Amino acid sequence: MEAFLTSDLISDTAKAAIGGLAVGSMFGFAAQRSDFCLRAATIEFWNFRNGPRFPVWLAVFGSALLAVQLLVRNDMLDEASVRQLSNAGSMSGAVVGGMLFGTGMILARGCASRLLVLSATGNMRALVTGLLLTVVAQASLTGALSPLREEISRWWIVDPATRNLSAQLPTFSGELTGLAIVVLAIVIAFSRKMPTSKLVFGAIVGLSVAAGWAFTSALSAVAFDPVPVESITFTGPSADTLMALINTPDLPLSFGIGLVPGVFAGSALAAATSGTFRIQSFSPETGMARYLAGAILMGFGGMLAGGCAVGAGITGGSVLSLTAWVALLAMWLSAGVTDRLMRYLPSSDRLSASAQTETATI
Amino acid sequence: MEEWSPGTIAALGGFAGGCLLGFAARWGRFCTLGAIEDACFGADTSRLRMWGLAIAVAIAGTYGLDFFGFIDVSQSFYIASPVTVLATIVGGLMFGIGMAFVGTCGFGTLARIGGGDLKSVVTFLVMGITAYATVRGAGAYLRVAAFPDPGPREVPASFAHSASGVFGGPIHLWALLFAVVLAVVCLANPMFRARRRLIASGLLVGAVVTFGWFVTGYLAPNDFESYPLESFTFSAPLGEAIMYVMVMSGATLKFGIGAVFGVLAGAAVTALVQRYFRWEACDDAREMRRQIMGGMLMGFGSVTALGCTIGQGVSAASMLAWSAPVALVSIFIGAYLGLHILVRGSVLEPLKDIILPLWHRS
Numbered sequence: 001m002e003a004f005l006t007s008d009l010i011s012d013t014a015k016a017a018i019g020g021l022a023v024g025s026m027f028g029f030a031a032q033r034s035d036f037c038l039r040a041a042t043i044e045f046w047n048f049r050n051g052p053r054f055p056v057w058l059a060v061f062g063s064a065l066l067a068v069q070l071l072v073r074n075d076m077l078d079e080a081s082v083r084q085l086s087n088a089g090s091m092s093g094a095v096v097g098g099m100l101f102g103t104g105m106i107l108a109r110g111c112a113s114r115l116l117v118l119s120a121t122g123n124m125r126a127l128v129t130g131l132l133l134t135v136v137a138q139a140s141l142t143g144a145l146s147p148l149r150e151e152i153s154r155w156w157i158v159d160p161a162t163r164n165l166s167a168q169l170p171t172f173s174g175e176l177t178g179l180a181i182v183v184l185a186i187v188i189a190f191s192r193k194m195p196t197s198k199l200v201f202g203a204i205v206g207l208s209v210a211a212g213w214a215f216t217s218a219l220s221a222v223a224f225d226p227v228p229v230e231s232i233t234f235t236g237p238s239a240d241t242l243m244a245l246i247n248t249p250d251l252p253l254s255f256g257i258g259l260v261p262g263v264f265a266g267s268a269l270a271a272a273t274s275g276t277f278r279i280q281s282f283s284p285e286t287g288m289a290r291y292l293a294g295a296i297l298m299g300f301g302g303m304l305a306g307g308c309a310v311g312a313g314i315t316g317g318s319v320l321s322l323t324a325w326v327a328l329l330a331m332w333l334s335a336g337v338t339d340r341l342m343r344y345l346p347s348s349d350r351l352s353a354s355a356q357t358e359t360a361t362i
Numbered sequence: 363m364e365e366w367s368p369g370t371i372a373a374l375g376g377f378a379g380g381c382l383l384g385f386a387a388r389w390g391r392f393c394t395l396g397a398i399e400d401a402c403f404g405a406d407t408s409r410l411r412m413w414g415l416a417i418a419v420a421i422a423g424t425y426g427l428d429f430f431g432f433i434d435v436s437q438s439f440y441i442a443s444p445v446t447v448l449a450t451i452v453g454g455l456m457f458g459i460g461m462a463f464v465g466t467c468g469f470g471t472l473a474r475i476g477g478g479d480l481k482s483v484v485t486f487l488v489m490g491i492t493a494y495a496t497v498r499g500a501g502a503y504l505r506v507a508a509f510p511d512p513g514p515r516e517v518p519a520s521f522a523h524s525a526s527g528v529f530g531g532p533i534h535l536w537a538l539l540f541a542v543v544l545a546v547v548c549l550a551n552p553m554f555r556a557r558r559r560l561i562a563s564g565l566l567v568g569a570v571v572t573f574g575w576f577v578t579g580y581l582a583p584n585d586f587e588s589y590p591l592e593s594f595t596f597s598a599p600l601g602e603a604i605m606y607v608m609v610m611s612g613a614t615l616k617f618g619i620g621a622v623f624g625v626l627a628g629a630a631v632t633a634l635v636q637r638y639f640r641w642e643a644c645d646d647a648r649e650m651r652r653q654i655m656g657g658m659l660m661g662f663g664s665v666t667a668l669g670c671t672i673g674q675g676v677s678a679a680s681m682l683a684w685s686a687p688v689a690l691v692s693i694f695i696g697a698y699l700g701l702h703i704l705v706r707g708s709v710l711e712p713l714k715d716i717i718l719p720l721w722h723r724s
C-alpha cells in the first residue's frame with residue numbers, strides 16, 4: 001500500500017480514482033448483498049415491521065461510525081482535512097435539503113446510491129431515475145437551480161466549531177456510540193431471526209466508508225497534487241462523472257470519478273453471482289411521474305443538504321459532523337411522513353404504487 | 363435591444379420560432395416518421411408532401427434573404443464545411459433506426475414532452491447527453507476516429523451554386539427554380555391540396571426555418587460580435603439545452619437552446635388548448651430499452667451526419683446543400699430498417715426480406 005501511494009508511475013489523481021474504484025466496488029458488492037437501503041429501513045421503522053432492513057442500516061451506520069472514529073483516534077484521519085468539519089456549514093440546507101431528499105427517496109423508491117446499485121442489476125427504471133437525479137444535482141450545484149440552493153443555504157449557517165460534534169462531546173463518545181449501535185443491530189437481527197450474512201455485508205458497507213476516509217487521507221498526506229479527503233457520497237460524484245463523460249474528451253480523475261463505476265461494477269458482480277440480475281422497468285402500477293418527481297427532489301435536496309443518504313447519512317455522520325446528523329434526522333422524519341401520505345392519498349393509476357409492493361426487494 | 367448579446371437575441375428568436383414549430387408539430391401533425399409511415403404503410407403521401415412544401419418555401423425564403431443581402435448563404439456550415447458523404451450516410455442510417463425505435467425524432471420528442479409524454483423525457487435526456495458527448499465528450503473520440511473532418515470547402519456544396527457553375531445563370535434563379543419545381547410536385551396531388559391544415563403547416567415550417575436564418579444571420583450579429591449562421595436543428599441543441607440547465611453560470615445562451623425551450627413551450631400550449639394533454643409512461647422494460655437505445659442512436663447519428671430530420675432535412679435543404687438529400691434518404695432507409703426490426707424482432711429478417719427476392723430474381 002505504501003508503495004502504491006508513493007509510486008511515481010501513475011499520477012496522484014489516477015491513484016485517487018483507482019482507490020475510488022476499489023472502495024466503490026467493495027461498497028457496491030456489499031450493498032447489493034446486504035440490501036442496504038435507507039428508504040427501506042425508514043419504512044420498516046415507521047411501520048413497526050420486523051424486517052431485516054433496519055438492522056442492516058444500523059449495522060452499516062454503527063460500523064462506519066466506530067471504524068472512522070477509531071481512525072481519528074489513531075491519527076489516520078485528520079479532522080482538520082475533513083470538509084464537513086473544517087468549513088462552515090448550512091443548518092438550513094441540512095434541514096430543508098434533508099426533508100426534500102427524504103421525500104424524494106420514498107417517491108423514487110430508493111436513494112441515489114440504491115438507484116446506482118439497482119441499475120447495475122438491470123433495473124432500467126433506476127437507471128433513468130438516476131440520470132435525471134444527476135442532471136438536477138448538477139443544475140443545483142452550478143446551473144439553473146443553484147441560486148435557489150444558495151439562498152436556502154444562507155438562512156442559517158453554522159461555524160466549524162459547532163459542526164464538529166466530537167470536539168463538544170466527551171472523549172470516546174463516537175466510538176462508544178458506534179459500538180452500541182452495532183450491538184443494537186445484532187440484538188435486533190437476532191430477535192428477528194434474520195440471516196447473519198446480511199448483517200456481515202452491512203458491516204462491510206460501513207467499513208468501506210471508513211476505507212474511503214483512510215485511503216484519501218493517506219494519499220493526500222503523500223500526494224503532490226491536491227487530493228481532497230473524502231469518502232463515499234453519490235450526488236457530487238455522479239454529477240462529476242456525467243459532466244466528464246459529456247464535456248471533455250479527457251476524463252479528469254478523482255476519487256469520486258472512480259467511485260461511481262466501482263459501485264456499479266461491484267453491484268453487478270454481486271447480482272450476477274447471486275442470481276438476482278433482472279431487467280426491470282416502469283409498469284402501469286408503479287407510475288413514472290412519481291419517480292421523476294422523486295429524482296428531482298433528491299437531486300436538489302442532496303446538493304442542498306451537502307450529501308445524499310450515504311454521503312450525509314453515513315459518511316458525514318461517521319465523522320460526527322453536526323449538519324450531517326441533522327440532515328439524516330430530517331431525511332428519516334420526512335421519509336416517514338411521505339410514506340404515510342402515499343398510503344392514505346387516493347391512489348390514481350399513474351401516480352402511486354400499491355402498498356403491497358413496498359416490501360418488494362426494489 | 364442594443365445591450366443584448368448576440369447569443370441572447372439568437373436565443374429569443376430561436377424560442378419564438380421554436381414555439382411555432384411546436385405548434386406545427388401538434389396542430390399540423392408535422393412529423394417525419396409519421397410522414398414515412400403514412401407513405402410506406404398507409405399509401406398516403408400527404409404528410410410527405412407537407413414536408414416537401416416546407417422545404418420549397420424555405421429554399422425560396424432563404425435564397426430570397428441572400429438575394430436581398432440580409433444573409434450570406436456561403437457562411438452556412440451545411441454548405442461551407444459539410445462532413446463527408448460516408449459520415450452523412452452512416453449518421454443518417456443510425457438516426458433513422460433510432461427514430462423508428464423511439465417512434466419519432468428529436469423534434470418530435472420535444473413535441474411529445476409538451477403533450478405530457480413522460481417516456482419522451484427519458485429519450486430527450488439520453489439523446490441530448492449522447493449528442494453532447496459525441497460533439498465534445500467521450501463519443502467525440504469515436505466520431506473523429508471513424509469520420510475525419512474534411513475541413514472547409516472553397517466552393518459551397520449547394521445545388522444552386524453547382525447548377526450555376528455548370529449551366530451558368532444566377533444562383534438565386536436556380537434556387538427559385540428548384541423551389542418552384544418542388545412546390546409544384548408536392549401540390550400536384552389533389553388529395554393533399556384539399557387538406558388546408560397540412561398546407562398551412564408546411565408553409566409555416568418553411569417560413570420559420572427562413573426566419574431562423576434571418577435571426578442568426580441578420581438580427582443577432584452586431585458591430586462588435588458576429589454570430590454563426592444557423593437555423594433550426596434538434597441534434598446537438600438538445601444536449602446544449604440540458605447543459606445550460608446544468609451549468610447556467612458557465613454557459614451562454616444560444617439559438618439552439620432557445621429553440622428547444624420554444625418547441626417545448628409551443629407544443630405544451632397547443633396540447634393544452636387542444637385538450638390533448640395527458641401523462642404517458644413506458645409500458646414495459648422492452649419499451650424503455652428501445653427508448654434508451656433509440657435515443658443514443660439518434661444522438662450519435664445526428665451529430666455525425668451534421669443534422670437531424672429538421673437540421674439536414676429542412677434547414678440544410680433550404681440551403682440546397684448536397685448533404686440534405688443524402689441524409690434524408692439515409693434516414694428514410696434507416697427508419698424503414700428500424701421499423702422492420704421492430705416488427706420482425708431481429709436485424710437479419712428485414713435484410714433477408716430485401717436481399718432474397720433480388721437474389722431469386724437474378
